[in-house]
Amino acid sequence: MIRVLVVDDDFMVARLHSTLVEQVPGFTVVRAVHSGNDALAAVRELRPDLVLLDMYLPDVPGLEVLRELRGTAAPDESPDVLVVTAARDAATVRGAQRGGAVQYIIKPFEGQLLRERLSRYAERRAELAALHAPEQDDVDRLFAGAPGEAAPDGTDGARTATGTADAATATSPHPAAPAAHTPARLPKGLTEQTAELVRATLEAAGGSSGLSASECAERSGLSRVSARRYLEHFVSLGTARVTLRYGTTGRPERRYHRVDAQEETSGSA
Incomplete structure (x- = not known):
């Protein structure tokens, strides 16, 4: 390890x-x-x-x-x-x-x-x-694999291309320069770094049972309300989907599942 x-x-x-x-x-x-x-x-x-x-x-x-x-x-x-x-x-x-x-x-x-x-x-x-x-x-x-090697995308390893923001923090005192590709604007109150934290938590859960908002909150260290806001945002983008788990009493539990690239492609065909 x-x-x-x-x-x-x-x-x-x-x-x-x-x-x-x-x-x-x-x-x-x-x-x-x-x-x-x-x-x-x-x-x-x-x-x-x-x-x-x-x-x-x-x-x-x-x-x-x-x-x-x-x-x-x-x-x-x-x-x-x-x-x-x-x-x-x-x-x-x-x-x-x-x-x-x-x-x-x-x-x-x-x-x-x-x-x-x-x-x-x-x-x-x-x-x-x-x-x-x-x-x-x-x-x-x-x-050939030492620092400065060519990355798989053809860029120099010491100057990695920057794609979508998912690790930078908007409140950082040392913000990075704008990336070549600007991601879609998040709804008010949501931040990129927390969105990636929730996304990574959802990916790590894997399996067919998915993840509830409470479970996501517990694993990511967020509040349940915050975790659910991000999960629902992913659902609205089509990068996550929801299934309902019915218990013996009360309202059904919403379970969130990551949508992989293959599912997104087939869903948009």
């Missing part, structure tokens, strides 16, 4: 990233912290394998945290670092690459992007662990 420490100054974003990490087989979150000093202390205490590191922290700059993590221990003892941040200036990207970050993801981003990067990281980690006396071809293959 790959043990992950999540570092982000925004509590909701840290919770979202933790949810996304837990959705990837073979990964588990050992803790989420919200400052550079807490990150360094957690690494010393928990010895995680991977750190998801934001660059905008309230006490210590993210690049300084990265240098500390990568420079104060033997290479086989220090954790790998995957940067997840709204910082898109060239100096920060170069600093992260020189500091040894294994990947750099720019907020806002699609949740699937982080899941894909984690899966590729796990594959590379397994390949590296299996090497004993590598040939040049083996080394070339591994270094």
Whole structure:
């Protein structure tokens, strides 16, 4: 199991990233912290394998945290670092690459992007662990997957394309520049980061039984009213559907189910 420490100054974003990490087989979150000093202390205490590191922290700059993590221990003892941040200036990207970050993801981003990067990281980690006396071809293959590699969509890995906003927070003191694609405006009172949290919770539930608003609230840390508002919004968009579960008494319970791409296509045909 790959043990992950999540570092982000925004509590909701840290919770979202933790949810996304837990959705990837073979990964588990050992803790989420919200400052550079807490990150360094957690690494010393928990010895995680991977750190998801934001660059905008309230006490210590993210690049300084990265240098500390990568420079104060033997290479086989220090954790790998995957940067997840709204910082898109060239100096920060170069600093992260020189500091040894294994990947750099720019907020806002699609949740699937982080899941894909984690899966590729796990594959590379397994390949590296299996090497004993590598040939040049083996080394070339591994270094082709180093920071700055070409991503599946043809973009540079250190300059990830930004798609739909689902991890950036509208109230962040360091908002990202507008993405190339602007998502549909949410109803008043709803935010993108919370929408993605509910979406990820719904995806994680899976199965044919779906999820009630109360169960979604419990798993995401939201109130039942808030969870239901987001779930009903997804229903209105066609990305979720509702079934009714009838009990012995009272009103039927509304169960929410994620609508996958195949269902959306067949429904619109």
